[in-house]
Amino acid sequence: MDFSLSQEQEMFRSSVRKFLDGNGSTQIARDFIRGDGSSLEKALAGLAGLGCTAITIPEKYEGAELGSLDLVPVLEELGRAHLPGIYLETLAFSVPLIEKYGTEQQRQKYLPQIATGSRTVTLAWLEPKGGYHPNEVQTSASIEGTSLVINGTKSSVPEGETADTYLLLVRTSDGTDGEGLSLVLVDRDEIKVKTRKQKSFDETRMLAEVTFEKVIVSTDCVLGEINQGWSILQEGLLHINAALCSLMIGGMDRLVEMTAEYAKIRVQFGQPIGRFQAIKHRIADMKTDLETARSLSYYATWALETNAADREAAIFSARAFTTEAYIRIASHSIQIHGGIGFTEELDCQLYLKRARYYENYLGSIQHYREKAAVALNW
Amino acid sequence: MDFSFTKKEEKFRSVLREWLEQNLPEGWLEGKTALPEDNREYSQFLRNWQKKLYEGGWAAIAWPKQYGGRDATLMEEIIYQQEMVRVKAPPLINYVGIHMVGPTLIQIGTEEQKHKYIEKMLTGEEVWCQGYSEPNAGSDLTAIKTTAVKDGERWIINGQKVWTSFGHLADKCFLLARTSNHEKRQKGITVFLVDMHQPGVETRPIIQMDGEHDFNEVYFNDAVAYDADIVGEIDEGWKVMITLLMHERTGIGAQLFTLEQQFGDFVELAKELQENGSPLIKDPLVRQKMVDLYTRNRGAQLNYYRNLTTTLKRGYPGAEGSMDKLLVSELTKEMFSYALTLHGHQGVLWKEDAIMDSSWQKNYLYSFGMTIGGGTSEIQRNTIAERILGLPKDMGR
Numbered sequence: 001m002d003f004s005l006s007q008e009q010e011m012f013r014s015s016v017r018k019f020l021d022g023n024g025s026t027q028i029a030r031d032f033i034r035g036d037g038s039s040l041e042k043a044l045a046g047l048a049g050l051g052c053t054a055i056t057i058p059e060k061y062e063g064a065e066l067g068s069l070d071l072v073p074v075l076e077e078l079g080r081a082h083l084p085g086i087y088l089e090t091l092a093f094s095v096p097l098i099e100k101y102g103t104e105q106q107r108q109k110y111l112p113q114i115a116t117g118s119r120t121v122t123l124a125w126l127e128p129k130g131g132y133h134p135n136e137v138q139t140s141a142s143i144e145g146t147s148l149v150i151n152g153t154k155s156s157v158p159e160g161e162t163a164d165t166y167l168l169l170v171r172t173s174d175g176t177d178g179e180g181l182s183l184v185l186v187d188r189d190e191i192k193v194k195t196r197k198q199k200s201f202d203e204t205r206m207l208a209e210v211t212f213e214k215v216i217v218s219t220d221c222v223l224g225e226i227n228q229g230w231s232i233l234q235e236g237l238l239h240i241n242a243a244l245c246s247l248m249i250g251g252m253d254r255l256v257e258m259t260a261e262y263a264k265i266r267v268q269f270g271q272p273i274g275r276f277q278a279i280k281h282r283i284a285d286m287k288t289d290l291e292t293a294r295s296l297s298y299y300a301t302w303a304l305e306t307n308a309a310d311r312e313a314a315i316f317s318a319r320a321f322t323t324e325a326y327i328r329i330a331s332h333s334i335q336i337h338g339g340i341g342f343t344e345e346l347d348c349q350l351y352l353k354r355a356r357y358y359e360n361y362l363g364s365i366q367h368y369r370e371k372a373a374v375a376l377n378w
Numbered sequence: 379m380d381f382s383f384t385k386k387e388e389k390f391r392s393v394l395r396e397w398l399e400q401n402l403p404e405g406w407l408e409g410k411t412a413l414p415e416d417n418r419e420y421s422q423f424l425r426n427w428q429k430k431l432y433e434g435g436w437a438a439i440a441w442p443k444q445y446g447g448r449d450a451t452l453m454e455e456i457i458y459q460q461e462m463v464r465v466k467a468p469p470l471i472n473y474v475g476i477h478m479v480g481p482t483l484i485q486i487g488t489e490e491q492k493h494k495y496i497e498k499m500l501t502g503e504e505v506w507c508q509g510y511s512e513p514n515a516g517s518d519l520t521a522i523k524t525t526a527v528k529d530g531e532r533w534i535i536n537g538q539k540v541w542t543s544f545g546h547l548a549d550k551c552f553l554l555a556r557t558s559n560h561e562k563r564q565k566g567i568t569v570f571l572v573d574m575h576q577p578g579v580e581t582r583p584i585i586q587m588d589g590e591h592d593f594n595e596v597y598f599n600d601a602v603a604y605d606a607d608i609v610g611e612i613d614e615g616w617k618v619m620i621t622l623l624m625h626e627r628t629g630i631g632a633q634l635f636t637l638e639q640q641f642g643d644f645v646e647l648a649k650e651l652q653e654n655g656s657p658l659i660k661d662p663l664v665r666q667k668m669v670d671l672y673t674r675n676r677g678a679q680l681n682y683y684r685n686l687t688t689t690l691k692r693g694y695p696g697a698e699g700s701m702d703k704l705l706v707s708e709l710t711k712e713m714f715s716y717a718l719t720l721h722g723h724q725g726v727l728w729k730e731d732a733i734m735d736s737s738w739q740k741n742y743l744y745s746f747g748m749t750i751g752g753g754t755s756e757i758q759r760n761t762i763a764e765r766i767l768g769l770p771k772d773m774g775r
Binding site: 001002003004005006065069118258263271272274275277280281283284285287288290292293294295296298299302314317318320321366368369372373376378 | 426648663665668669674681686688691698701704756760762
């Protein structure tokens with residue numbers, strides 16, 4: 001029985017934290033929000049240099065060939081530093097799917113570049129009028145010989161204007177409940193799309209509406225079998241949701257730490273406010289939520305890595321709990337900081353906005369609870 | 379990360395399993411698990427059970443071999459609790475003796491005390507209770523007023539204890555009494571091993587809100603103890619009590635394993651109960667709430683294993699146990715509360731009129747004690763904030 005990250009994993013965490021702290025931690029996100037992407041660029045390059053982007057990629061494709069659990073400490077640190085970017089979509093969605101379903105040609109093209117940090121891949125799923133239900137995917141790709149002709153608009157695409165590749169969910173034939181959908185790898189520099197920036201109140205998330213008008217790509221770009229995109233996507237959702245938990249936990253960990261530190265030094269009525277049980281007990285609850293989320297997330301990733309029988313229930317339930325706990329912790333942290341917590345100057349608001357962004361990302365809390373109920377055979 | 383048990387641990391489990399199958403009271407595994415109502419019969423039944431455990435070498439597995447234990451590892455203790463919960467084994471009547479007083483005496487007791495008490499503790503011949511809480515000393519145990527005053531050879535004990543588990547069945551008491559007054563109130567408390575069968579000791583039952591009688595008030599009127607009955611140093615009983623608490627290593631684990639089992643029953647309940655011909659578990663709102671409870675229950679179990687890992691690596695338990703206690707007690711309360719909600723209006727029917735097993739009503743009412751006994755949820759939150767996060771203590775502590 002050993003329910004903890006390994007010494008190597010914890011050591012890798014330390015080096016990532018040291019690097020991000022040395023580069024200003026959340027200041028990177030703040031520069032980015034002001035429109036200065038240089039510190040982010042430097043940070044991302046440095047992280048790639050540390051090997052963060054190569055972790056789960058096979059050695060054959062220039063990766064380190066480690067497991068999902070090895071990604072956990074890195075994601076926690078990225079979440080803690082609140083780093084902008086689509087490493088989640090790239091490393092925890094595209095990589096496992098390309099690895100499992102990609103052709104040799106696709107693997108050789110994408111995986112080494114992702115490993116070195118020179119390629120990012122985003123997920124283009126939502127559409128302007130739709131939710132995450134498969135019936136709402138209207139963007140179409142019609143097959144003409146060896147070409148796919150893509151028409152339609154994707155919305156809220158993370159880094160839709162800057163990502164190197166879109167992993168695009170399209171309709172390739174008629175059908176309901178996931179039938180007739182396909183995933184296509186579309187490189188942005190090989191096509192012309194219209195993009196429109198969408199303002200998100202999480203200003204570290206650069207979202208865009210991307211319109212495809214008669215965009216032609218080769219049928220070789222389809223990931224896995226044509227018309228099987230929905231089931232492939234389900235596999236990807238297991239990976240990305242487990243990873244998302246780790247990312248959120250990094251932020252939650254920082255919030256609990258900040259809030260406890262503040263409660264020790266902020267003096268009112270002649271004593272640190274952390275002495276008042278109204279404050280103290282709320283912080284204890286925040287800590288308990290954090291550790292519960294962490295346990296659930298470690299187990300979820302372990303279940304993913306070992307292909308455990310309960311992996312779906314573990315991942316979906318962890319995702320639902322962690323999303324909710326992140327919002328709760330961020331909200332409490334603002335309240336406990338008092339007036340200063342309400343200002344732009346403190347990081348609490350950054351985390352809160354991110355928590356709200358993730359709340360419904362790739363599906364709502366209710367949606368994931370229902371999926372967990374189904375996985376439990378209820 | 380590794381959730382498996384070693385071969386040695388698996389072997390331990392199968393040996394225990396086999397023993398339980400052969401030695402549990404007759405019909406127990408087939409569901410005949412009702413305990414006698416009458417106090418004397420109840421006590422005799424449980425003493426017999428403990429004797430059986432003793433004879434099989436399963437009464438005090440964590441004790442050293444030379445005292446009749448098995449030198450069990452922490453993991454083996456966990457497995458022991460898991461198996462006892464799995465078969466819903468009868469409660470250990472001498473829980474206090476086996477898990478707390480015994481190991482404390484083995485560690486710091488005198489040779490005379492060990493000789494006098496240890497074996498009878500193990501066989502169930504002598505049942506122990508603890509004299510801690512008082513009417514005005516609950517969460518703040520340093521406020522105890524029970525006194526022990528030296529009079530020649532004897533110590534004369536006066537005062538009142540409350541919430542004494544097993545008090546009505548006990549032969550001996552591990553008693554905290556004030557022997558002197560100091561500014562620091564932890565000082566001046568002494569631990570005595572007191573005979574319950576003497577004229578100066580009177581026990582009165584406390585009937586709980588679930589109708590049961592687990593606890594007692596114990597009155598000491600010129601009760602007597604001797605120097606030889608003191609554990610540790612005079613006035614240093616607080617340290618003895620901390621030593622004792624460190625020995626109770628798996629109590630929260632047992633509660634968590636019980637909750638896990640009860641959650642399984644809870645899911646079955648939601649499948650059986652129907653509304654308009656459809657099982658409640660198919661109701662979208664019920665499913666949402668149940669997944670939430672499932673998730674937090676899993677989280678509490680997993681936290682426990684993560685904290686256990688820390689304890690195994692570090693060699694001793696830390697304040698994280700407060701989180702386990704907080705979660706298991708609050709979750710048990712919430713789960714039974716929702717189980718009653720699912721019953722609908724007939725949820726208030728109980729005993730022979732209960733529409734399902736009447737333990738749902740009983741356990742719901744009992745669960746209110748869980749967030750109070752063994753340190754209230756508020757005290758656990760203090761511990762989490764102060765000992766894990768380093769927040770300042772309240773004024774006056």
